[in-house]
Every structure is written in structure tokens, then in C-alpha cells.
Amino acid sequence: MEKFKLNTQEVEVPKDLTRRLLDVIRVDQGLTGTKESCQEGECGACMVLIDDEIYNSCLVPVGNVIGKSVETIEQFKEREIYKRIEEAFVKAGAVQCGFCTPGMVMATYALLKTGEKHSLEDVKLALSGNLCRCTGYQTIFKAVQLLQEEVE
Amino acid sequence: MKITDSVERIDSRAKIRGMAKYIEDKVYPEMLYAKTLRSDHARARINQIKYPECPQGIYVIDSKDVILNNEVSMIDTAMPVFSNETIYYAGEPIALIVGSDKDAVLRYMEGIEIDYILEEDPFFDLDTASKVPSNILTAHTIEKGNLNTIEYDFVLEETFRTPYQEQLYMEKQGMIGRFEEGVIIVEGSMQCPYYILNALKHMTGWNEDRLRVIQATTGGAFGGKEEYPSLLACQVATAAYKLKKPVQLILDRREDIAFSTKRHPARIYVKSYVKNQKIQGMEMEILLDAGGYLGLSDVVLQRALLTMTGAYKVDHLRIEGKTVRTNNVFTGAFRGFGAPQSLYALELHMTHLANRLNLDPMTFRENHFVVEGDPTSTEGIFHEHIPLHELSDKCRKLAEANMASEKKQKWVGYGVAVVPHGGGFTGDGEAAHIKAVVHLRKEADGMVTILVSNVEMGQGAITALSKIVASALEIPISRVKYEIPDTSKVPDSGPTVASRTTMVVGALLYRAALDLKPHLQELGTYTAVESYKKPDYVVWDQETFKGNAYLAYSWVALIARVEVNPLTYEVKCTHIWSCYDVGRPIDEQMSEGQAHGGMIQGLGYALMEHMTSKGGFIEQFAFSSYPIPTPMDIPEMTVEWVINPYEDGPFGAKAVGELTLVGVAPAISAAIEDAIGHETFTIPVTPEIIERTLSVWKNSN
Numbered sequence: 001m002e003k004f005k006l007n008t009q010e011v012e013v014p015k016d017l018t019r020r021l022l023d024v025i026r027v028d029q030g031l032t033g034t035k036e037s038c039q040e041g042e043c044g045a046c047m048v049l050i051d052d053e054i055y056n057s058c059l060v061p062v063g064n065v066i067g068k069s070v071e072t073i074e075q076f077k078e079r080e081i082y083k084r085i086e087e088a089f090v091k092a093g094a095v096q097c098g099f100c101t102p103g104m105v106m107a108t109y110a111l112l113k114t115g116e117k118h119s120l121e122d123v124k125l126a127l128s129g130n131l132c133r134c135t136g137y138q139t140i141f142k143a144v145q146l147l148q149e150e151v152e
Numbered sequence: 153m154k155i156t157d158s159v160e161r162i163d164s165r166a167k168i169r170g171m172a173k174y175i176e177d178k179v180y181p182e183m184l185y186a187k188t189l190r191s192d193h194a195r196a197r198i199n200q201i202k203y204p205e206c207p208q209g210i211y212v213i214d215s216k217d218v219i220l221n222n223e224v225s226m227i228d229t230a231m232p233v234f235s236n237e238t239i240y241y242a243g244e245p246i247a248l249i250v251g252s253d254k255d256a257v258l259r260y261m262e263g264i265e266i267d268y269i270l271e272e273d274p275f276f277d278l279d280t281a282s283k284v285p286s287n288i289l290t291a292h293t294i295e296k297g298n299l300n301t302i303e304y305d306f307v308l309e310e311t312f313r314t315p316y317q318e319q320l321y322m323e324k325q326g327m328i329g330r331f332e333e334g335v336i337i338v339e340g341s342m343q344c345p346y347y348i349l350n351a352l353k354h355m356t357g358w359n360e361d362r363l364r365v366i367q368a369t370t371g372g373a374f375g376g377k378e379e380y381p382s383l384l385a386c387q388v389a390t391a392a393y394k395l396k397k398p399v400q401l402i403l404d405r406r407e408d409i410a411f412s413t414k415r416h417p418a419r420i421y422v423k424s425y426v427k428n429q430k431i432q433g434m435e436m437e438i439l440l441d442a443g444g445y446l447g448l449s450d451v452v453l454q455r456a457l458l459t460m461t462g463a464y465k466v467d468h469l470r471i472e473g474k475t476v477r478t479n480n481v482f483t484g485a486f487r488g489f490g491a492p493q494s495l496y497a498l499e500l501h502m503t504h505l506a507n508r509l510n511l512d513p514m515t516f517r518e519n520h521f522v523v524e525g526d527p528t529s530t531e532g533i534f535h536e537h538i539p540l541h542e543l544s545d546k547c548r549k550l551a552e553a554n555m556a557s558e559k560k561q562k563w564v565g566y567g568v569a570v571v572p573h574g575g576g577f578t579g580d581g582e583a584a585h586i587k588a589v590v591h592l593r594k595e596a597d598g599m600v601t602i603l604v605s606n607v608e609m610g611q612g613a614i615t616a617l618s619k620i621v622a623s624a625l626e627i628p629i630s631r632v633k634y635e636i637p638d639t640s641k642v643p644d645s646g647p648t649v650a651s652r653t654t655m656v657v658g659a660l661l662y663r664a665a666l667d668l669k670p671h672l673q674e675l676g677t678y679t680a681v682e683s684y685k686k687p688d689y690v691v692w693d694q695e696t697f698k699g700n701a702y703l704a705y706s707w708v709a710l711i712a713r714v715e716v717n718p719l720t721y722e723v724k725c726t727h728i729w730s731c732y733d734v735g736r737p738i739d740e741q742m743s744e745g746q747a748h749g750g751m752i753q754g755l756g757y758a759l760m761e762h763m764t765s766k767g768g769f770i771e772q773f774a775f776s777s778y779p780i781p782t783p784m785d786i787p788e789m790t791v792e793w794v795i796n797p798y799e800d801g802p803f804g805a806k807a808v809g810e811l812t813l814v815g816v817a818p819a820i821s822a823a824i825e826d827a828i829g830h831e832t833f834t835i836p837v838t839p840e841i842i843e844r845t846l847s848v849w850k851n852s853n
Contacts, residue, residue, distance in 0.1 A: 003801070033170020035371075036521060037322045039405045040777035045322060063587035073170035086168050090160055093741040096749065097610025098167025099322035099371030124783040133322055134610045135374050136748030137786050139741075 004065045007031075016084055017063025021055075022046045024062045029108075031107070033073035033102050034044060043132030048072050053062035054110045070144035073102040084147060092143035096134035104130050108144055117148050155623040155803045160470075162615045164606060165368075175340045180398035183328070186213075186248040186391055187257050188401070189264060189345040189600045191235065191410065192408040194242040194444075194479040194768025195274035198235070203248070203762055204263035210256060213391040214247035214523045215657035224383050225354035226347075229320045231445040233355060234388040238488045239268070241481050241611075243382070243411035246609030248391050262715045275481040276768055278419055285325070289475040290450040294457055294697050296531060297468035302432040304425035308505055312422070312497040313834045314817075315768070317415035317756075319486055320780055323371020325412055326402040327381060327486075329388030331638035332677030336389045339366040342381040343373050344647035345605050345637045351382040351476055352389055354620040359444045367637040373609040374753070377486030378649050379415045379448050379801040389524030410773040413484030415450060416440040416761070421498035425468075428711055429509050431520060436460050438494055442475040443482035449775060451477040453577050456490030456699040461529045463540055463570045464520035467846030469529055480765045485649065487753065488814045491573060499569040499818030504831055512820065514568045514709075522681065526837070530815040532700035538792045543709040543731045544570060550729040550790055552712040561769045563716045567822025569815035570709045574702025576652040579694055586646040588657060592621065592664035594671060600625065602661060604645040606653045611809055613653050617739060620658045620802045624665035625672065632765060633676075643681075643703065654738055655704070658802035659682060687800055706807045707733040712819040713787075720838035721846075723759055725787045725820055732791070735798040735806035745813045747791045754816025756781045759836050 002013040006029060014024065025031050025048065034057060037045035041059040048057045049071040057070075087103055088094075095101050103125065103145045109131050110116060111126040118126070124137075132140065153159075166172045190213075192200075203212055215222045215236035222236065223229040235244045246266070251257040256625055275281035281290070325341035338355070342348060347363040352363045365385070370377060384401055403412065423435040438456050441699040442449035457473045464758045486492075506516035521540040528534060551566065576582050591603035602621060608614045614634045622629040635642055645657050664680040671678040690698035713727040727750055737743035762770045772778040797804025817835050824837050830845050 027178075030179070032173065033175070035323070036176065037324070037405065039777035040774060040776055043322065045424070077169045084578075086165065089168050090164050093161065093164075093745050095161060095164040095167050096745060097165065097322060097370065097372040098172055099174065101167050102170040119716070122785065127783040131780060131782060133320055133374070133753070133780065134749045135745055136750075136752035136781075136789065137783050138748040138789055139745055141783070141786075 002066045005069040011068055013062055018061045020058055021060040021062050022057040031072050031074050035099055038143045044103040045100050047106040054106050088143040089147040094139040094143040100132040153622045165261050169658040172369045174323050175373050176402050183398040183400055184250045184252055185254045186250045186399050186401040188245050189247040190243045191239040192479050192754045193268050195271040196239045196268040199267040199269050201693055202265040208573045210251040210260045212247050213465050217390050217394045220357040221355050222552050225351045226379050228446055241479055248387055248730045250391050276596050282439050282476045285476045289446045289477050294471040299433045299468045299511050302425055302468050304427045304432050308424040310501055312420045312492045314496055316417050318409055319374040319376030321372030321376055324403050325406045327384040328387045328400045329392030330394050330398045331392045333819040335362050337364045338385045338389050339368055341370045341377055343377045343766050346644040347380050347641050347647055348385045349639045351386055355386045365639045367607045374487045378485035386460050401722035406773045410770045415486040416492035422497050430539050431466055433491040434466050434472045438473045441478050444479045445482045445485045447629050450736050452490040455658045460493045460494045462495055463572055465526050467523045479768045487823045488810045491814045493788055495571045496817045502819050503822040511590055517570050529699050531698050539733050539796050544846050545729040547709040547711055547729050557571040563718050564825030565714050565823040567712050569819035571815035572705040572707050573807055573811035575655040577650055579692035579740045582684055588642040588646040589683040590644050590660040590664055590682050591679055596677055599633050603635050603642045604657055605637045605642050606648045606657050607637050614739045616654050616738045621661050621665050625669055651809045654805050655807050656802050662802040687795050704806050706811045708811055708815055710815045710819040712823045714823040714827055727788045729790045733794045733796045734808045735801045736795050736804035738805050743808055744791050746787055750812025751816050752781045754813045758817040761835050
């Protein structure tokens with residue numbers, strides 16, 4: 001039986017290899033921190049890490065993650081870097097309805113882990129695959145910039 | 153704590169960690185999944201539905217299963233829970249197909265055949281529909297002064313059009329129905345638990361002992377979860393009662409965009425009579441496309457009409473409005489509630505008037521600003537201090553440095569708008585219809601619990617209301633708890649709409665806190681109860697539309713800067729400067745978050761959110777075809793406050809949420825006009841519209 005790593009567990013891949021990774025995460029495994037919104041790879045609400053790179057899990061057939069390591073917010077929130085991201089999001093007031101937030105956290109991490117300091121334009125580009133209807137993004141940019149100040 | 157202390161949003165950490173449970177995240181034992189069977193036509197009668205034989209575990213729930221009344225009670229009861237004969241719009245729900253396996257439900261649905269008899273008179277075009285008297289659902293006229301007696305030296309007459317706008321909350325519509333121990337329990341994403349309870353009462357004929365509505369964490373709403381969830385709630389309640397199992401209905405994103413309510417397309421006619429650079433009188437007419445059912449459209453129309461003169465004193469007026477039935481999807485509440493349409497037209501018209509008079513558009517507006525003591529368009533009195541000049545001065549100063557250095561640059565433009573938004577229900581609605589009641593309970597352990605039916609949907613209600621209570625009681629905010637709205641536990645403090653939660657419900661909680669305060673040190677529990685009382689200064693006649701249309705007005709002055717690409721006509725909005733009077737912001741960071749979010753929804757309305765209907769079907773029904781602003785579209789946003797405490801608001805607070813959206817589209821439109829040198833009459837101002845505007849001009853010259 002083919003497997004992939006989901007957070008700390010080895011998970012068997014379902015028979016239907018075209019099943020969306022998002023459904024395996026949310027429905028089969030009951031990990032609901034990853035959200036479904038647009039259902040077509042436009043919004044980033046379902047963003048997860050696959051071998052530490054960000055992907056929209058609604059676009060990934062589960063057969064393509066065999067042997068790989070998938071990390072969702074449930075595990076990611078235990079990491080040290082997550083704690084800094086959470087503090088910055090809280091401090092900047094970057095959360096309103098919260099539905100885009102776990103995905104935004106993932107996109108923020110992908111930018112931060114480069115270890116470099118980025119311009120506001122770079123921040124916008126890094127978050128451009130993640131849509132938010134509440135905040136107008138300004139406070140999310142601010143959160144990322146707060147995190148960048150720590151990089152200096 | 154003090155109201156001026158900054159606080160951490162109470163719900164933020166659970167949401168960041170992905171631990172907040174939205175309705176799609178909930179699972180109950182034996183829960184079934186439902187999918188909606190919808191009409192393929194916009195105007196038809198159902199002759200016959202051929203269902204394939206039901207495999208084990210698949211159920212069809214339709215109008216025959218409705219307990220008593222197959223009607224969704226909103227303002228009227230015309231909309232059925234499940235259509236059983238006549239179809240008024242494409243996608244109208246006919247049945248729920250329910251089963252434990254989603255894929256099996258979808259496979260079963262493929263085999264269903266519906267035989268329709270098509271009606272010959274569908275209406276999809278607002279103008280055409282409005283010419284047929286039977287399509288006019290409601291109509292109102294507001295008159296003031298006497299237009300026949302005025303003198304004028306020129307007239308400007310214009311017609312504007314605004315399109316659909318989809319709320320596009322990130323969390324789709326969703327609801328779970330359960331039937332437990334004789335009680336129907338409906339849980340879901342919603343703004344108005346008691347609207348749903350009332351709809352369930354009407355549908356079942358039961359009383360509230362056997363009906364219960366619970367709000368789940370709500371992932372954005374913006375009006376889209378005001379009335380529409382009542383329909384979904386009636387459907388899942390019917391299914392859960394019939395099957396005696398939990399039933400979950402989550403709309404697909406494409407279903408949600410195509411078939412749930414959205415902002416009304418509108419046609420707005422404005423005519424001004426001008427003498428000595430002053431408006432002497434105005435005539436206006438607004439038509440709203442209500443779609444197949446009235447829903448809340450007449451309430452939306454009333455706000456559109458009552459705000460039609462915006463921030464200006466106009467002595468002679470005739471304002472008419474109609475809701476028009478078409479066979480398009482039914483339209484409803486969306487942040488601003490009629491005001492974005494009427495104020496887009498008014499504000500752009502003001503700019504056009506200023507251009508004709510060769511006056512600065514802000515100066516022309518300032519010459520017409522209302523002041524305290526002035527009569528309103530409905531012959532009420534503005535009874536509060538109105539700091540419009542402070543707002544326009546401050547806003548202009550913020551933008552001035554840029555404006556002065558760039559004024560003559562081609563393809564760069566600046567546009568202004570100044571708009572009000574009235575807080576709370578229109579007229580005497582708060583006292584006559586809503587009759588809000590709040591409870592504030594001191595627990596035996598010393599905690600204080602807020603019991604209201606107003607929900608957190610992202611706007612910060614939990615934190616704002618907790619802060620009001622903690623500040624009034626002078627206790628740490630950590631001692632205040634907020635009970636998640638559940639109609640079996642909280643009183644009816646009204647719906648979470650009309651920018652009323654902080655201003656109206658917050659004020660009741662403030663008064664409840666003052667009542668509770670002397671009892672804080674007592675043993676045991678104590679519950680303070682407060683009910684809404686109409687302030688003496690609110691006089692309103694709903695029959696004649698005379699009096700004070702709103703309790704209090706919030707105001708904003710905006711300046712937008714755009715750059716238009718001369719080769720592609722793409723528009724980049726680079727900066728919006730904004731100055732607000734929201735009384736006193738309860739929390740500056742959260743209010744700023746509302747301002748940013750509202751401005752960006754307004755920017756989407758102005759520039760990119762293009763939505764059309766063809767044959768009654770929404771043509772852009774996915775994120776990929778209906779673009780909303782992304783991080784790349786975000787201008788710099790400057791937000792400033794003028795503090796102007798409202799005596800009946802908690803700590804002086806007034807309405808915030810909707811105000812932030814309504815002025816943005818006309819400000820950006822005016823900026824584009826400034827950049828391209830020509831007038832526009834519709835939104836979104838896409839490159840195609842600019843291209844057309846410029847070529848019409850080129851061809852006619």
C-alpha cells in the first residue's frame with residue numbers, strides 16, 4: 001500500500017489516486033484547519049506544505065504525494081517560526097473572519113524561510129495567491145513586515 | 153480597562169491556528185450530505201420530475217416534505233422553500249438530494265429528468281421589465297419643497313448604471329439541520345439567528361420550544377448571510393425532520409456565486425437644476441433589479457432613496473424608486489444596502505456638475521454640505537454636529553502634497569467623494585420592528601457574560617462588544633465572555649446588519665453594564681436586561697417617509713489617486729486618503745481594519761468586479777471569472793478619524809462597517825475621469841469601458 005506522511009503520521013493513499021489532497025486532509029483525516037473556498041486554485045485557503053513548499057491542496061491529486069511529506073496548520077502551528085507568525089498576525093490585526101488565515105500563514109512562511117528581507121512589492125507578490133475579502137490585505141502586509149523587521 | 157486601551161482580538165488566535173470550527177468543519181454521527189436540485193430555466197412551470205429509483209441511502213426531500221408552509225418568511229412569504237410548480241429564476245431550488253455518500257448523491261442527480269413548460273414572458277433586462285406594471289413589486293416617492301417654483305440657469309441630466317456585486321465571503325454558505333428530542337436544531341454560517349428562527353416558526357407552525365438556531369463561526373458575510381441563510385435553514389430543517397438524521401448542506405462555490413443573493417443591479421437617473429453655482433433642486437429615480445422574488449429588496453430600495461442626497465442640502469426634491477421583478481437571480485443585502493448604488497450616481501454627478509461649473513470638486517461639495525439643524529431630505533432635522541468641513545479639509549491636506557506636484561500629469565487623476573451612512577435600521581425600524589433586547593449576566597464565578605444575537609462574522613463584534621462591557625464595568629476584558637448566539641440561550645437583540653451592532657446593541661450593553669455594576673461584588677448571579685427605547689429626537693412616519701430617516705449619520709471624505717496605462721487603459725489605484733467620523737472608534741485598529749476592507753470591496757466594485765446575467769444565468773460564477781482585489785491591487789490607504797462622539801452611542805460610537813465601502817466607487821471613477829479627461833456613467837471602469845469612452849469621444853470629434 002502506497003503511503004505519504006501527513007504531519008506526524010504515515011497515511012495510506014486512497015484507491016482513487018485522483019482524489020484531491022484537500023479531501024484526504026479534511027474529509028478522510030478530519031484535519032479541518034485547511035480550508036476550502038474557491039475550489040479551483042485561485043484563493044490559497046487550502047494551502048499546505050508539501051516537502052516544505054506551498055501548494056494549493058485542491059489542485060493536488062493525492063497520488064502525486066506518494067512518498068512525500070505533507071504538513072498542515074495543525075502540525076505547522078507547533079513550529080517555532082509559527083509562533084512568531086501568530087504573534088505578528090495578532091499584533092497587526094491581520095485576522096477578521098479567519099477563513100483565509102491558515103493559508104496566509106503558509107504563504108507568509110514561504111516568504112520568511114528565504115531568510116531575506118523583502119520589499120513591500122515582494123510581500124504583495126508572495127501573498128498574491130492568497131485572497132482575503134475582509135481586511136483589504138493592509139494589516140496582513142503589516143504582519144509580514146513586522147516579521148521582516150525581526151529578520152534584520 | 154478603558155475604552156481607549158488597545159486590545160488583542162479575542163477570536164484571532166483560534167482562527168490563525170486553524171482551530172475555529174466553521175460549519176463545513178463540523179461532523180455529527182450519521183450525518184448526511186445534501187445537494188440542491190435546481191431549475192435549469194429561469195421562467196417555467198414544472199410539468200413533471202422523473203426521479204430514478206432511489207438506491208439505498210439516497211433520499212429526495214421536496215415541497216411535499218415541508219411540515220406546514222412551503223414558504224420562506226423574509227419580509228413577505230412569496231418564496232417557496234422548494235419550488236413545486238412555478239419557476240421564477242434560474243437555479244431556483246426544487247429539492248434536496250440527500251445521502252451519506254456525496255459521490256452517490258451526485259451520481260443519482262445525473263439521472264433526474266425534469267420536464268418543464270417554458271413560460272413565454274421571461275424578463276432579464278431591467279429597463280424592459282420596468283415598463284410592465286405587473287413587474288413593479290414596490291414603489292416609493294419622496295418629495296420635498298416644490299420643484300415647479302425654482303429658478304435655474306442650467307440643468308444637468310444623467311443616467312448611471314451599476315452592476316451586480318457578489319459578496320464573495322471566503323466561506324461558502326452552509327447549514328446543518330438536526331432533529332433531536334423533538335427539537336429542530338439548525339446550525340450554520342449566518343448573520344441573523346432570529347431571522348432564521350422566525351422563518352422556521354413560519355414554515356413549521358411550531359413555537360420556539362421546538363426550534364433552535366445556533367451560529368457557527370462565520371467566515372465573512374457582508375450582507376450575503378443576512379436573508380439567504382433562511383432559505384437554506386428551512387431546507388435542512390425539512391430534511392433533518394423527515395430523515396431524523398443530521399443533514400449538512402454546503403453550497404459549492406459556483407452554486408454560491410451563481411444562485412445566492414448579490415448586490416442589486418441599478419439604473420439611477422439624476423437631474424440637477426443649478427443657479428449661481430448652487431443646486432436649487434434635484435430629481436432622481438432609481439430602479440433596482442430584484443430578481444425573481446422580493447426578498448429584502450424593498451428595504452434596500454428604501455435605504456437607497458433615503459440616502460439619495462448624500463452629504464448635501466437640497467431644498468427641492470423629487471426622488472422616486474422602484475423594485476422591479478425580473479427572472480434573474482434574486483438580489484439582496486450587501487454592505488451599503490442600496491447606498492452604494494445611489495451614492496455612486498450622486499457623487500459622480502456632483503463631480504460632473506463641478507466640472508461644468510469649472511469648480512474644484514471638493515469646493516463645490518463643501519458649498520452644499522449639510523450642517524447641524526438643517527432639514528434632511530425627508531424633512532427631519534440633522535440633530536447632531538456634522539463635521540463635514542473638518543473631514544474634507546483634513547482629507548484634502550493629506551492628499552495635497554501629491555496633488556500639487558502632479559496636477560497636470562496626463563493619465564494620472566484624482567477623484568473625491570463625500571458620503572454619509574445612517575446607522576441602524578431606517579426610520580423607526582429599531583423601535584417598531586427590531587425591539588432589541590440584550591442580557592448581561594454576572595456569573596457566580598465573577599465572569600460577565602454577554603448574551604446577544606449579534607454575531608461575529610469577521611467584523612470584530614465579539615471584541616468590540618466585550619471592550620464596551622469591560623470598559624463600562626472597569627474590569628479586565630478577560631473577565632468578559634461572549635455567548636455564541638444560540639436562540640435557546642440569547643435574547644433577540646436583532647440582526648447583525650445595518651452597521652448597528654456596535655452603535656445600537658453596544659449602547660444597550662453599555663446601559664446593561666451600568667445596571668449590573670453595583671452588583672459586581674455580590675455573590676451568585678445577576679442578569680441585567682436592557683430593551684431598545686427610541687430617542688425622542690427620532691420622529692418617523694413610515695407611510696409618508698417623513699421625519700428622521702436615521703438615528704445618526706457617520707461620514708467620510710475620500711480622495712483617490714489613479715494611474716491609467718495609456719496603451720492598455722488598465723487602471724491602477726495607487727492611494728486612497730480617507731477621513732471618517734464614526735463618532736468615537738471603539739477600537740482604532742479594528743475600525744481601521746473595517747476601513748481597509750470596505751475600501752477594497754469598493755475598489756473591486758469600481759474597477760474589476762464585472763458580473764453579468766444572460767438568460768437569467770450569472771455568467772461569471774467562479775473566482776477565475778469574477779476577479780476580486782488581490783494583494784497586487786492594493787493601493788496605499790491612509791485612514792484618519794475626526795472624533796465626534798454620538799451621545800446615544802456606547803462611548804460615543806456610531807456606524808462603521810458599511811460607510812467604508814459606499815464612497816469608494818465614485819471617488820475612483822472621478823479619478824479615472826480626471827486622468828482620461830472624459831466622463832463615465834457605469835462601473836466597473838474596465839479598460840473596455842475606457843476604450844469605449846475615448847473612442848466615442850474621438851469619433852464624435
